[in-house]
Amino acid sequence: MLKLSNVEVKYAGVILVLRGVSLEIRGGKIVALLGSNGAGKTTTLKSISGLLHTELGEVTAGTIEYDGQRIDKLGPEEVAKKGIIQVMEGRQVLEHLTVEENLRLGGYIRKKKSLKQDLDMVYGYFPKLTRLRNSTSGYLSGGEQQMLAMGRAMMAHPKIMLLDEPSMGLAPLVVEEIYAIIERFNAEEATGILVVEQNARAALAVSEFAYVMENGRVVLDGSSAKLAENEDIKEFYLGLSKFGEKRSYRDVKHYKRRKRWL
Amino acid sequence: MEFLGKIVIAGLMNGSIYGLVAIGFVLVYKSSSVLNFSQGYMLLLGAYIFWFFKASLKLDLLPSLLLALPSGFLMGIAIERITLRPLIGQPLISMITVTIFLSLVLEGLVSLIWGTYPLEQITVFGRGSGTVGSIVLTTENVCAFGVAFGAMVVLILFFRYTNLGLAMRGVAEGHQIVQSMGIGVRRIFSISWGIAGVAATIGGILMGTTLGFQLGLSHIGLLAIPAAFIGGLESPEGAILGGLLIGLIESVVSGYLGNAAGVPATFVVLILVMLIRPYGFFGLERIERV
Numbered sequence A: 001m002l003k004l005s006n007v008e009v010k011y012a013g014v015i016l017v018l019r020g021v022s023l024e025i026r027g028g029k030i031v032a033l034l035g036s037n038g039a040g041k042t043t044t045l046k047s048i049s050g051l052l053h054t055e056l057g058e059v060t061a062g063t064i065e066y067d068g069q070r071i072d073k074l075g076p077e078e079v080a081k082k083g084i085i086q087v088m089e090g091r092q093v094l095e096h097l098t099v100e101e102n103l104r105l106g107g108y109i110r111k112k113k114s115l116k117q118d119l120d121m122v123y124g125y126f127p128k129l130t131r132l133r134n135s136t137s138g139y140l141s142g143g144e145q146q147m148l149a150m151g152r153a154m155m156a157h158p159k160i161m162l163l164d165e166p167s168m169g170l171a172p173l174v175v176e177e178i179y180a181i182i183e184r185f186n187a188e189e190a191t192g193i194l195v196v197e198q199n200a201r202a203a204l205a206v207s208e209f210a211y212v213m214e215n216g217r218v219v220l221d222g223s224s225a226k227l228a229e230n231e232d233i234k235e236f237y238l239g240l241s242k243f244g245e246k247r248s249y250r251d252v253k254h255y256k257r258r259k260r261w262l
Numbered sequence B: 001m002e003f004l005g006k007i008v009i010a011g012l013m014n015g016s017i018y019g020l021v022a023i024g025f026v027l028v029y030k031s032s033s034v035l036n037f038s039q040g041y042m043l044l045l046g047a048y049i050f051w052f053f054k055a056s057l058k059l060d061l062l063p064s065l066l067l068a069l070p071s072g073f074l075m076g077i078a079i080e081r082i083t084l085r086p087l088i089g090q091p092l093i094s095m096i097t098v099t100i101f102l103s104l105v106l107e108g109l110v111s112l113i114w115g116t117y118p119l120e121q122i123t124v125f126g127r128g129s130g131t132v133g134s135i136v137l138t139t140e141n142v143c144a145f146g147v148a149f150g151a152m153v154v155l156i157l158f159f160r161y162t163n164l165g166l167a168m169r170g171v172a173e174g175h176q177i178v179q180s181m182g183i184g185v186r187r188i189f190s191i192s193w194g195i196a197g198v199a200a201t202i203g204g205i206l207m208g209t210t211l212g213f214q215l216g217l218s219h220i221g222l223l224a225i226p227a228a229f230i231g232g233l234e235s236p237e238g239a240i241l242g243g244l245l246i247g248l249i250e251s252v253v254s255g256y257l258g259n260a261a262g263v264p265a266t267f268v269v270l271i272l273v274m275l276i277r278p279y280g281f282f283g284l285e286r287i288e289r290v
Helices: A041-049 A051-055 A076-081 A099-106 A115-125 A127-131 A142-154 A172-189 A200-206 A224-229 A231-236 B002-032 B039-056 B061-087 B092-114 B139-161 B163-173 B175-180 B185-211 B215-231 B236-257 B259-276
Strands: A002-011 A015-025 A030-035 A057-066 A084-087 A160-164 A192-197 A209-214 A217-223 B129-132 B135-138
Touching: A002 A041, A015 A030, A015 A041, A015 A057, A015 A217, A030 A041, A030 A172, A030 A200, A041 A051, A041 A057, A041 A076, A041 A084, A041 A160, A041 A192, A051 A057, A051 A076, A051 B175, A076 A084, A076 B175, A084 A142, A084 B175, A099 A115, A099 A142, A099 B163, A115 A127, A115 A142, A115 A172, A127 A142, A142 A160, A142 A172, A172 A192, A172 A200, A192 A200, A200 A224, A209 A224, A217 A224, A224 A231, B002 B039, B002 B135, B002 B139, B002 B163, B002 B185, B002 B215, B002 B236, B039 B061, B039 B092, B039 B185, B039 B215, B061 B092, B061 B185, B092 B215, B135 B139, B139 B163, B139 B185, B139 B236, B163 B175, B163 B185, B175 B185, B185 B215, B215 B236, B215 B259, B236 B259
Parallel strands: A030 A192, A030 A209, A084 A160, A160 A192
Antiparallel strands: A002 A015, A002 A057, A209 A217, B129 B135
16 A cells, blocks of 8 residues: 655755645555646655656655555665556657567566566557557657557556556547556556546546645545536536536636635 | 778778777767766776786786776776766766866876886787788787677677666666666666776777787777767767778778878768768667657
8 A cells, every 4th residue: 555644845945846745545446636737746646656856856744655664765766666666747758769678678677577478468458569569669659659658667567556647648539548448457457556637537437536636735535436526626627517508708707616625 | 902901901900999999988878978088098097907917917818808807897887986976967068077087087097007108018819910812910900800899799789688788778768767667777877887998998908909008099089989979879880880980091091191191080071970960870860750
C-alpha cells in the first residue's frame, strides 16, 4: 500500500506547491487524481516517484510510505527499484532509440526473467507496437508514443504505476483504447495504478476511488461512482449541467455558482 | 603510385587511432552532452602510465597492459568524480571550460612527474616488417591498426547489444526518462568516462609505440575532435569513419604539400563538413514531427 500523509512540497525552498496532500492506493486498485492545471497533480506523482529531487523540489513535511517504509527521501532510481514506476506526462519516449530498444530499457531493472516473454506481454497489450518494433520511436504518432511509454513501464513489472495524463492531446478513440488497456493491465497483472487526469470522465469510468485536487490540496475524495454523481464535479469537470436545456451567456454567471468545497 | 599507397596506408593506420580516441570523446558527449576537450591529455597521461609500468617497473607487455587499462578506466572516473560531478545541473559552458583547463593541469602533472623530454623508446609489439607489393609495413604499425580497429568494433557491439550500452544511449536522450525507469544516471556517467579513459589509454599506447612517448602525443586528442564532429557527435561508427578520413587527409596532404599543411588541412575539411552537414555524417538530427 502506498500512503501519502500531509505531504508538503516546496520548489527551490520557497514555492509552496503541495499544502498537505494525503492519499492512499491499496494494492491492485485504480485510483484517479483529478484537478485543473496547476493544482499539483503532477507534483504529487513526482514526489512519490522521487523525480522531484531532480528538479529542485523537496518534500518539506509529511511522509510518503510504501509498505510501511518511507520513500520520500529516496532518489528516483531507488523508488523505481521498489516497483513504483512513473509514466511521465507528454509521451516521453527516447526518441532516437527504436521501439524495442525503448522497451528493453524499461525492463532494465526487472528481475531476470525472459526478455522475450516480457516483450511479448507488452506486444500483447499493444499489438500496434509489434509492427513498429524496429522503427525510431521519435517518429511514431502521439497515440503510439503514449502506448510505448506505458509499455516501457509495464516491462518493469511495477507494483504501482503512476500514470500522468495518458489522454493528453489524443483523439477520443485513442483515449478510449488506452483506457481499455489500462483496465485490462490492472485486472491481469494486479498492478495498482494512480492515474492523473484532466479528462475526468475517462478516469472516473475506470477507477474505483478518486481524489480531486485544487491549489495543492485534496478538496474532495470518494468512490468514483459517487464522485461522478456529485453536482460540483459534474459542472466543473464533466461540463454537465441542467442537461438538455438551451443556455444563454446571460445565465451563466460563473460568480454565482461557487464550488461548495471552497 | 608507390608513394601514394604508402601515405594512404600510414594515414589509415593513424586514422584508426584517431577514430578510437574520438569514440571516447563521442561516448562522453553522448551520455552527458559535455565536449571533453581534455581527451587528448587523458591519452597522454594514459600513455605515460603504461610507460611507467612497462619501462620503469620493467614488467612484461601483458601485465603492463592489464595494469594500464584499468588505470585508464580509473583515470576517467576520477576526472569525472572530482571535476565534473559537482557541476551536474550547472550550465554546460562551465563544464566545457573545466575540461579545457583540465587539459593544462593534466599536461602539467605529466611534465611534473616525467619531465618534458621524450621518454626512452620502448618496443611493444616487437620489431619486424613485411612488404605488401612495394609498400613496407612494420609489425608495430600493423598491430596498432589491428588493436585500434578491434577496440572500435568491440565498443560498437557493446552499444548495440548490451543492456549497459543501451542504457548509455538512453541517458544521452533524456535523464529524467531513464531515471524514472530505475537507471542510475550518475553511474552511467562514471562508466562512460571510464571507457573514454580506456579508449584514450589504448590510443596513447599505440601512438607512443610508433611516435615515441612524448608530450606531443596530446595533439592526437586535438585531431580526435574533428574526427568526432565530422562523423557526427553521437555516433561511434561515425567517429571511426571520421578518424580514418582525418588520418587520410592529414597523411596525404602532408605527403604532397609538406608536414606543416597536414593538420590545418584536417580542420579545413572539418569546417567544410560543418557547413554542409551541421550534424556530421552520422549525427542524430533533431526529431521534429509535423
